[in-house]
Amino acid sequence: GNLSFTTSYQTAIQSAELIIIAVGTPSAADETADLRYVFASAKSLAPYIQENAIVVIKSTVPPGTLEKGIEIIKEATSTKFYGASLPEFLREGSAVHDTLNPDRIVIGATENFVFEKLEELHQKLQAPVVRCKVASAQMAKYTANSYLATRITFINEIANLCEKNGADIDEVIKAIGHDKRIGQHYWYPGLGYGGSCFPKDVKELAAYSRSVGESGNLLNRVNEINSNRIFYLLEKFAKKINGFENKTVAVLGLSFKPNTDDMREAPATKIIPYLSEKGAQIKSYDPMAKYSMEIKNHQQFATIEEACNNADVIMAVVEWPEIIDFDFAKVKNSKTQFFIDCRNQFKSEIVKSWNYQYIGIGKR
Ligand code: UDX
Numbered sequence: 360g361n362l363s364f365t366t367s368y369q370t371a372i373q374s375a376e377l378i379i380i381a382v383g384t385p386s387a388a389d390e391t392a393d394l395r396y397v398f399a400s401a402k403s404l405a406p407y408i409q410e411n412a413i414v415v416i417k418s419t420v421p422p423g424t425l426e427k428g429i430e431i432i433k434e435a436t437s438t439k440f441y442g443a444s445l446p447e448f449l450r451e452g453s454a455v456h457d458t459l460n461p462d463r464i465v466i467g468a469t470e471n472f473v474f475e476k477l478e479e480l481h482q483k484l485q486a487p488v489v490r491c492k493v494a495s496a497q498m499a500k501y502t503a504n505s506y507l508a509t510r511i512t513f514i515n516e517i518a519n520l521c522e523k524n525g526a527d528i529d530e531v532i533k534a535i536g537h538d539k540r541i542g543q544h545y546w547y548p549g550l551g552y553g554g555s556c557f558p559k560d561v562k563e564l565a566a567y568s569r570s571v572g573e574s575g576n577l578l579n580r581v582n583e584i585n586s587n588r589i590f591y592l593l594e595k596f597a598k599k600i601n602g603f604e605n606k607t608v609a610v611l612g613l614s615f616k617p618n619t620d621d622m623r624e625a626p627a628t629k630i631i632p633y634l635s636e637k638g639a640q641i642k643s644y645d646p647m648a649k650y651s652m653e654i655k656n657h658q659q660f661a662t663i664e665e666a667c668n669n670a671d672v673i674m675a676v677v678e679w680p681e682i683i684d685f686d687f688a689k690v691k692n693s694k695t696q697f698f699i700d701c702r703n704q705f706k707s708e709i710v711k712s713w714n715y716q717y718i719g720i721g722k723r
Contacts, residue, residue, distance in 0.1 A: 446500035452618030467496025518721025528721025551588030612677025
């Protein structure tokens with residue numbers, strides 16, 4: 360009974376003490392954040408805003424956006440209102456859990472009244488609250504995502520070096536992870552980061568760095584490395600298996616990560632067209648995502664068994680439990696078959712005991 364929906368700005372806004380703008384901020388052609396939906400909602404809500412309402416931007420936006428939004432509202436009304444930034448840090452596939460169990464609540468504002476009101480809103484969650492400047496809150500969101508993306512890129516770069524010298528990246532991670540400053544978590548190497556957030560936010564912060572005269576900023580390079588990562592690996596895999604031409608390849612996992620059907624910046628969207636162009640037959644599988652583009656020699660199947668039937672190469676692209684728990688001995692045929700473990704989720708000895716030629720990331 361606490362929740363109702365409407366498509367009317369008037370109904371939603373006229374009695375609201377807090378107004379949360381949570382619209383999308385996709386990347387524009389020049390890779391900066393496209394803020395038109397944020398400003399359009401500011402313009403649409405402005406006529407109905409009540410005295411002392413707080414307009415909160417939850418969308419991921421660069422510093423300066425709240426101020427512009429406030430100006431837009433002021434053009435339409437003389438009612439007194441406040442502004443704040445309240446970035447979200449949710450992951451896809453666990454958004455409800457992350458909402459109810461946040462690591463922190465970040466509130467960017469200038470007035471005490473606003474901090475207090477927004478703290479009250481989150482009181483039940485009992486999470487640490489960081490009160491800060493508006494620009495700091497906006498930077499905190501970009502910084503968190505860019506840091507995690509850089510961490511992934513860093514370990515992928517180290518994995519490349521391990522392949523040159525016989526070290527095993529998983530052992531390296533274990534060894535360095537005992538340093539409490541570093542930790543074991545959140546850096547399995549793989550195909551690079553994907554999804555709707557990391558690629559976009561790194562690109563946007565890199566574009567922002569260029570726009571403020573910091574074009575040598577590290578994030579420009581992180582973005583470049585990650586964008587090339589899949590092609591770099593595909594060329595490497597191609598060498599190891601003597602080319603993809605005329606090979607039947609099972610691509611297991613189409614979403615950008617498990618527990619979502621989201622294919623934005625998913626590795627499969629680059630891998631499948633690449634394999635098709637190289638003359639492979641592609642048979643894909645995903646428990647949830649549907650590959651909607653027509654690609655020559657590609658067909659999606661409903662089961663792992665069907666996708667792997669007659670395959671020369673199996674590529675485990677996404678760490679869905681259905682895929683990592685599957686017994687691939689069941690689909691082994693009499694050919695020499697390669698098993699490419701794109702996320703290092705399998706034990707090489709086990710895959711070899713099933714009679715596949717194992718190819719992992721950052722290990723020989
Ligand atoms: C991310 C952030 O985690 C979240 O805090 C933010 O609000 C939105 O962006 P999400 O995009 O849902 O969330 O995915 P996440 O699980 O963090 O993974 C992002 C990408 O990094 C995926 O492509 C994943 O495969 C990749 N990844 C993650 C790695 O390659 N290695 C890792 O160790 C972790």
